[in-house]
Amino acid sequence: MNAIYFTEYGPADVLRYGEQPTPIPKSDQILVRVRASSINPIDWKVRNGDMKLITGQRFPKIPGRDVAGEVAAVGNHVTRFKVGDRVYGMPNDGVGSANAEYALLAESVAAFIPEKISFEEAGAVPLAALTALQALHDHGQLLSGDRVLVNGASGGVGTFAVQIAKALGAGEVTGVCGPDNAELVRSLGADKVLNHEEQDFTKNRSHYDIVFDAVGKSSFTACQHALRRNGRYVTTTPEPSVLITDKLAAALSTKSAHMFFAKERGTDLALISAWLQAGTIRVIIDKTFPLQETAEAHRYSETGRAAGKIVLTVE
Secondary structure (H helix, E strand, O other): OEEEEEOOOOOHHHOEEEEOOOOOOOOOEEEEEEEEEEEOHHHHHHHHOOOHHHHOOOOOEOOOOOEEEEEEEEOOOOOOOOOOOEEEEOOOOOOOOOOEOEEEEEHHHOEEOOOOOOHHHHHOOHHHHHHHHHHHHHHOOOOOOOEEEEEOOOOHHHHHHHHHHHHOOOOEEEEEEOHHHHHHHHHOOOOEEEEOOOOOHHHOOOOEEEEEEOOOOOOHHHHHHHEEEEEEEEEOOOOHHHHHHHHHHHHOOOOEEEEOOOOOOHHHHHHHHHHHHHOOOOOOEEEEEEHHHHHHHHHHHHOOOOOOEEEEEOO
16 A cells, blocks of 8 residues: 655654555454545654654654545454445554555444545544543533633634534633634634734633643643633643643642543544534634645644644545
8 A cells, every 4th residue: 555654753854655564454443445634733743753752663654643434344353334334533553554545443443424524524533523522521521501711722623622612511612713713713613712912811810611722832830820610721732841830730729730642432433423414513624635745734734824624635
C-alpha cells in the first residue's frame, strides 16, 4: 500500500510518500480501505519527536489518528462489521497509522459512518469529537444548566466542543477565538463569543462551571478565579511544569484540574454518530489535502490558523 511515513523525527520535510506493508487484521480487528483521514496537532508533535518517550525509536512510523473508509477484511472474531461497510474510528495503537491506503481498527473502537456524512466529513471526526465529548462529559462532568467556556472554540476540537456542550445540556456556552472566526463559533451555538485579542476570559471571576482549554494555552492557576465553586478546568495539552503547578493549586481548592488524552471508545463514537445523523452537531472543515500532500497539511496545522479540521483524502 501507499502511505505517509517517516524514518526519523523532525520537521514536516521528514514525511515521505511511498510503499509500506499492508497491515493484516488480528482476530478482533477490521482492515479499512481508507478514504479520508485528518491532521491533528498530536500528529506533528509525534513527528517532531515531542513524544518520543512514548512513541520510541522504532521506524518507519505512519502518522494519523483518524480513519474513515470501507471495510476491506475482517478478523475471525469480528461480528459487527462486514466487508463493504462504511466505518470510522481511531486506531488504538497509541501512535497513529491512519495516513495510508489501509489501516486497522479494533472492532470495539469502530463505528458505522452516519448515512448523511461523507467520507471527508467522517475523517475529521474521531479524535477531535471524542476529545470534546470526554473532556466535557467524563472529566468536566457537565450538568444540565452549567456555564461552559471553550478556549480555542474555532479549532478542530473546539468546534465540536461548543456543539457537544449544547447537546449535553449546557445552559450557557462561551467560545473564545480570534475575531475572524467569531461568526463561525456563534453559528455552532455559542451564546457568547470572546475575542482573545481583546478580552481575557480569566478575569471573569467565578463565572464558569467548566473551562475547557482545547488548545492548551492557559492553565488551572490562571483560570481558577474564573471558575465557580467546585468548577472544573480541563485540558489535553499542558506543559509538564504547568501540570505539576496546576495539580498543587487544585489540591488546595474546591475546584479541580483535569488533564487527559482521548480514549478510543466505540460507544462514545456511536453517540457522536447519532448526533451527526440527527444534525445536532456538524463537521467544520477548513482545508482538504490529498494524502500525498500531508507534509503541507502538517505545515498548515502548525500555523494554528485552521478553523475546524484539516482533512486528507485518499484515492
